[in-house]
Amino acid sequence: MHKKLTGRWLLTMVSLLVAVAGAHAQTARLPNVTILATGGTIAGTGATSTTTVGYTAATVGVQQLIQAVPELAKVANVKGEQVFQIASESMTNEHWLTLGKRVNALLAQNDVDGIVITHGxxxxxxxxxxxxxxxxxxxxxxxxxxxxxxxALSADGPINLYNAALVAGSQEAVGKGVLIALNDQIHAARDVTKTNTSTPDSFKTPELGLLGYIQGGKPFFYRASTRKHTADSEFDIANLSALPQVDIVYGYANMNTVALDAFVAAGAKGIIHAGVGDGSLAAKVKPGLVAARKKGTIIVRASRVGQGILARNGEANDDELDFVAADTLSPQKARILLMLALTKTTNTKDIQRMFYTY
Structure with missing residues (x-):
């Protein structure tokens, strides 16, 4: 009898040890994902459950966001860090530099497999x-x-956060560049844009198309960007404490040079001209742009249209004027590339190369 009890006890203990080892192995196989929180609507609160406009952004902390989605524990070993707590319209160059440096520091660690950034x-x-x-x-x-x-009723934040952690921990997303995951879709950072003021399907890549979908707990990629990014980029912010001033001048009928002149007077190192159509230059504005370029300000012609290639030497003789064409970048993204380009060079030919590379 004693031998039978001892045998059963040993068998039970072995079974328990195997189960515990299996559970640890399963946990060990999960990717390590760090969630960096910056605020935004995903961390916002409204007066009632039906308040979907007029709410207060950036009130919920990162740990509360994580706790609201217990299913995260099934797809990743998640850690949270509050980097900022702001509405994203208040994002600054300084915020970007801080965030970029933190991302690089974390990704250099062997115990971090991917990063999710919650953002307005x-x-x-x-x-x-x-x-x-x-x-x-x-x-x-x-x-x-x-x-x-x-x-809000049917808040989209929890499922979006779950999907983002899933993508950030996946092998499929490695080497794809920085991504945006919203509404069960995966988009490339370079090409995606917000297209609607309030609906959950706001983020789209109109012409070039999204990269893939998230379905059934798995990311599915169908294409990848051909432009250089991340590890293949020539830009380095490790020793940067500030970015050059670059401003956007918006094109419209009856446009004047008031904004352009003010930006140049305020010390702008670069101007993005968000022109009408194919980046056309209004007769009243062209002389101001030419004068700014002669003073050393870099001029990039972009378009307010939102789609299509900005043709170099199309609506303006860029070679003669020593301007840069924005290619397919929106004015707001052209500004970002020009700021980083200006940390490397002021040569317009080299800057044009960058616009065709990234």
């Missing part, structure tokens, strides 16, 4: 493209946000 949607595409140009790793970096605050 207003400037998410800009932060994503900045990181796409300065992150020095092929590990996944995924930005995520929400179009509805955390207190």
């Amino acid at each position: 949607t207003d400037t998410m595409e800009e932060t994503a493209y900045f990181l796409d140009l300065v992150v020095k790793s092929r590990k996944p970096v995924v930005l995520v946000g929400a179009m509805r605050p955390s207190t």
Whole structure:
């Protein structure tokens, strides 16, 4: 009898040890994902459950965001860090430099497999493209946000956060550049834009197309960007404490040079001209742009249209004027690339090469 009990006890203990070892092995196989929180609607709260506009952004902390999605523990070993707590319309160059340096420091660690950044949607595409140009790793970096605050009926933040962690921890996302994951879709930082003021399907890549989908707990990629990014980028912010001043001048009927002149007088090192159509230069504005260039300000012609290639030497003789063409970049993303370009050179031919590279 004693031998039978001893045998059963040993068998039970062995079974328990095997189960515990299996559980540890399963946990060990999960990727390590760090969530960097910066605020935004995903961390916002409203007065009622039906408040989807007029809410207060950036009130919920990162740990509360994580606790609201217990399913995260099934797809990754998650850690949270509050980097900022702001609405994204208040994002600055200084915020970008701080965030970029923190991302690079974390990705250099062996115990970090990917990063998720919670962010307000207003400037998410800009932060994503900045990181796409300065992150020095092929590990996944995924930005995520929400179009509805955390207190709203059918809040989109929790599922978006879950999906973002899933993508950030996946092998499929390695080497794809900085991504935005929203509404069960995966977009490239360079090409995506916010297209609607309030609906959950706001983020789209109109012409070039999204990269893939998230379905059934798995990311599916169908294409990748051909432009250089992240580990292949020539830009380095490790020793930067500030970025050059670059401003955007918006084109419209009856346009004048008031804004342009003010920016140049305020010390702008570069101007993005968000022209009408194919970046056309209004008769009243062209002399001001030419004068600014002669003073040393770099002029990049972009378009307010939102789609298409900005043709070099199309609506203006860029070679003669010594201007740069923005290619397919939106004015707000052209600004980011020009700021980083100006940390390397003021040669317009080299800057034009960068616009055709990134």
